[in-house]
Amino acid sequence: MAQTEPQADTxxxxxxxxxxxxxxxxDGPVQALRDVNLDIGRGExxxxxxxxxxxxxxxxxxxxxxxxxxxGTLTVNGMTPDAARRARSYGYVFQAAxxxxxRTIGGNVRLPLEIMKFSKAEQAERVRRVLELVDLDGxxxxxxxxxxxxxxxxxxxxxxxxxxxxxxLMDEPFGALDEIVRDRLNEELLGLWDRTGKxxxxxxxxxxxxxxxxxxxxxxxPRPGRITDVIDSxxxxxxxxxxxxxxxxxxxxxxxxxxxxxxxxxx
Amino acid sequence: xxxxxxxxxxxxxxxxxxxxxxxxxxxxxxxLTEAExxxxxxxxxxxxxxRDAGAIGLVLSNTDHLAQSWSQERAKLPAPHQVAIExxxxxxxxxxxxxxxxxxxxxxxxRSLVYHTGITLWxxxxxxxxxxxxxxxxxxxxxxxxxMDTSVMPWAIVSQxxxxxxxxxxxxxxxxxxxxxxxxxxxxxxxxxxxxxxVVGMVKGLRSPDAMQLDLLRTYSxxxxxxxxxxxxxxxxxxxxxxxxxxxxxxxVGAIVGELxxxxxxxxxxxxxxxxxxxxSQIWAALFAAATLAAVLVFAISAMERRTLRRMGVAG
Numbered sequence: 001m002a003q004t005e006p007q008a009d010t011x012x013x014x015x016x017x018x019x020x021x022x023x024x025x026x027d028g029p030v031q032a033l034r035d036v037n038l039d040i041g042r043g044e045x046x047x048x049x050x051x052x053x054x055x056x057x058x059x060x061x062x063x064x065x066x067x068x069x070x071x072g073t074l075t076v077n078g079m080t081p082d083a084a085r086r087a088r089s090y091g092y093v094f095q096a097a098x099x100x101x102x103r104t105i106g107g108n109v110r111l112p113l114e115i116m117k118f119s120k121a122e123q124a125e126r127v128r129r130v131l132e133l134v135d136l137d138g139x140x141x142x143x144x145x146x147x148x149x150x151x152x153x154x155x156x157x158x159x160x161x162x163x164x165x166x167x168x169l170m171d172e173p174f175g176a177l178d179e180i181v182r183d184r185l186n187e188e189l190l191g192l193w194d195r196t197g198k199x200x201x202x203x204x205x206x207x208x209x210x211x212x213x214x215x216x217x218x219x220x221x222p223r224p225g226r227i228t229d230v231i232d233s234x235x236x237x238x239x240x241x242x243x244x245x246x247x248x249x250x251x252x253x254x255x256x257x258x259x260x261x262x263x264x265x266x267x
Numbered sequence: 268x269x270x271x272x273x274x275x276x277x278x279x280x281x282x283x284x285x286x287x288x289x290x291x292x293x294x295x296x297x298x299l300t301e302a303e304x305x306x307x308x309x310x311x312x313x314x315x316x317x318r319d320a321g322a323i324g325l326v327l328s329n330t331d332h333l334a335q336s337w338s339q340e341r342a343k344l345p346a347p348h349q350v351a352i353e354x355x356x357x358x359x360x361x362x363x364x365x366x367x368x369x370x371x372x373x374x375x376x377x378r379s380l381v382y383h384t385g386i387t388l389w390x391x392x393x394x395x396x397x398x399x400x401x402x403x404x405x406x407x408x409x410x411x412x413x414x415m416d417t418s419v420m421p422w423a424i425v426s427q428x429x430x431x432x433x434x435x436x437x438x439x440x441x442x443x444x445x446x447x448x449x450x451x452x453x454x455x456x457x458x459x460x461x462x463x464x465x466v467v468g469m470v471k472g473l474r475s476p477d478a479m480q481l482d483l484l485r486t487y488s489x490x491x492x493x494x495x496x497x498x499x500x501x502x503x504x505x506x507x508x509x510x511x512x513x514x515x516x517x518x519x520v521g522a523i524v525g526e527l528x529x530x531x532x533x534x535x536x537x538x539x540x541x542x543x544x545x546x547x548s549q550i551w552a553a554l555f556a557a558a559t560l561a562a563v564l565v566f567a568i569s570a571m572e573r574r575t576l577r578r579m580g581v582a583g
Contacts, residue, residue: 066482085488092486094479102501102579111497115487143580 012039013077013167013199014063020071021058021225031224032058033069038218038227042166045193045200047210048218049256055225056203056218060169063201064092076167088116090167091160095175097152099144099159105131106140109159116163130158133192150181154188161196168200175205183241186212190239207260211235211252212244219259229259283347287337292322293344294336299325302332345548353548354380354555377532380556386533387522388560390450394457395518399511401458402465409466410473410499411491420470427463431456431521436528453525453533460521461514468510472503504579508572515564523557534560 019036022029033055040046048056061067062074065081076084084090091112099108106127113123131137134154144152153173160168174182186209193200204210210217211233219229234248243249299309299317310328311317317325326333337346345353361379362368368376375382405423408415435456442452476498484494526535534553541549 061482064486066485085486088488090486092483094483096479098480098483100498100501101581102504104580112487115484115489115493115497145580 011042011078013042013044014038014040014075014201016059016062016072016074018072019059019062019069019074021055021062021067021069033062034224034226036072036225036227038230040199040201040216042199043197044215045190045202045213046216046218047202047204047214048220049204049207049210050220050225050260051205051222053222053225054220055222056220057171058225059220060171060201060203063167064090064169088163088165090169091163091165093153093157093160093168093170093173095172097144097149097156099152099155101144104141104143105136105147105155108144108155109162112159112163118163126162126164130161131155133161133195134158135188148181150177150185153177153185157189157192161192161198166198168198170200170202172203172205174209182209187241189213194237207253207256208244211249211256212239212241217252217256219256221260221262228262229255231255231259286344286347290336290342290344290346291326291333294339294342295322295325295329295333297339297341297343298332298335299329301335302329307332341545342547345551349548350551350555353552357549357552380534380537380552383532383534383537383553384556384560386450387519387526387535387557390453390522390525390533391457391515391518391560391564393450394454394459394521395461395515397454398458398461398514398518399465402462402510402514403469403507405462405466406469406473407495409470411495420466423463423466426459431460431524432527434459435521435524439525439528448529449531453522453529456525457518457521460517464510464513464517465507468506468513469503472506473499475506476502501579504575505581508568508575511568511572512565515568516561519557519561519564 016036016038019033020031021033022031036055036059048059050056058067062069063076063081065085074081077087077089079087079089099105100111103111109127109130110123113126118126127140128137131140134157136151136154136158139147139151139155144155147155157168157170157173174185177185189200190213202210202213215233215237217229217231217233218227219231220226221228231252233252235243235252296317300314303309303312303314309317309332311320336342337348339345342349357378357380361376362381363370365376365379366372368379369381375385377383405415405419409419410416438456438459439448439452442448442455473495480498481494484498489497522533523535523538526533527539530536530539534557537553538550541547541553
């Protein structure tokens with residue numbers, strides 16, 4: 001597949017300008033984000049990578065309106081994060097699947113649809129469709145404990161996709177899974193991204209994962225949390241798993257590693 | 268089955284044996300008085316001398332008369348078989364064969380334990396329902412409002428430090444003065460005791476969802492009401508049942524305490540009447556009825572818990 005950008009309009013889906021966030025803690029203020037500037041275009045797959053405390057999760061939570069920045073501007077689909085949330089602009093996937101044990105897989109995927117007041121027929125139709133999308137058709141009436149960790153995380157992705165948000169925010173979604181399952185899910189996630197054309201924000205602390213998945217890699221460093229490098233990946237959209245042995249892949253991984261190391265020298 | 272029954276049987280046997288042994292020193296003085304009146308030789312021979320002697324010493328020096336300890340009319344401590352006979356007489360004996368029992372008269376006899384257990388049961392259940400409802404409402408308020416959290420919780424805790432035996436007569440008198448009597452005042456006392464475990468358990472249960480699950484609902488822009496019904500309440504069900512088991516037992520205690528000052532039926536009234544008239548086996552029989560009732564109620568809650576959790580898919 002060609003390297004051409006799929007996006008039609010050039011306006012960024014997510015735009016951060018001089019974003020600051022300072023938490024007031026018992027030990028005094030902690031600067032979680034300082035002067036973060038970033039544009040994310042439609043249909044991009046953006047990974048945020050960095051050591052813990054670098055603010056990658058905090059930035060994702062700002063986009064979701066779960067944290068309020070103390071300075072700068074942040075727009076999502078041209079709206080404030082709060083307005084974007086009410087407009088159902090994004091689905092959020094957490095590190096843990098967080099499925100309700102008392103609901104079936106179908107019931108869990110239905111949860112956002114119930115809250116957003118979709119009709120019963122529409123709910124059933126969407127649940128069926130997104131479960132198919134994540135290869136969980138046939139598991140609708142199973143309970144979470146009957147599924148493996150990887151399957152539970154797929155169900156939680158289906159839940160985030162159910163209401164057709166065009167942005168998918170994922171906070172280390174595969175961090176708790178073993179590497180074999182993680183590889184498979186990475187591959188499936190790329191397929192899903194390709195089919196749905198969603199914009200994905202993906203937090204990870206794994207360099208191979210970030211390089212394998214992303215069109216854009218944002219390298220961050222801690223104290224205060226800031227962006228040290230933004231790498232536009234030259235890899236094609238179509239990515240078999242063995243692309244990870246290619247020269248281009250290794251070069252990007254190297255640059256990410258350099259960026260992470262540079263961020264670490266000042267502490 | 269056998270490995271479960273055997274330990275229980277052993278414990279029961281041990282208790283019964285201990286009980287029979289305890290009857291000897293407890294009843295020895297009356298036994299000796301009776302024997303002396305009947306003309307038998309006892310040591311020491313006069314009641315005045317026996318008054319200052321130790322009970323165990325009396326038992327050891329009058330081994331000929333010990334059998335009477337287990338068949339006293341009004342024993343200080345009735346023997347297990349006497350209590351068993353009393354239970355039989357005041358349940359099956361009274362209801363099935365008695366002139367005033369349900370079989371012959373069509374209504375429960377007010378001299379039967381079945382009748383009194385029924386009265387206590389309804390007060391317990393009514394109080395339990397009120398207490399549980401109140402407890403759940405308070406817990407929901409406490410979880411959703413900081414003001415309620417800081418203002419209600421301390422009072423709920425203080426309320427449980429007041430001895431219920433002191434409070435019960437006042438509740439009954441106050442309610443009587445506004446024309447409320449019968450089952451309701453007892454239910455109020457039951458509710459007073461049973462709401463507390465429900466509040467504590469439900470507050471913990473409603474707060475059991477972690478930050479991530481609450482964040483997830485926020486990303487859906489869910490209202491607090493939706494969070495309550497879709498997440499907090501279902502998550503609190505296991506906690507609720509743990510509280511209900513404590514609550515139902517507390518309710519029963521409340522109902523019995525509420526019956527003590529009123530004397531209009533119920534196991535509490537039965538116990539107090541027994542102590543007025545020296546009918547110790549009646550007290551013991553009522554005690555066993557109360558214990559059985561408590562066991563049945565807790566068992567019923569446990570059965571409900573298993574069914575509910577299995578239906579919710581939580582029990583596995």
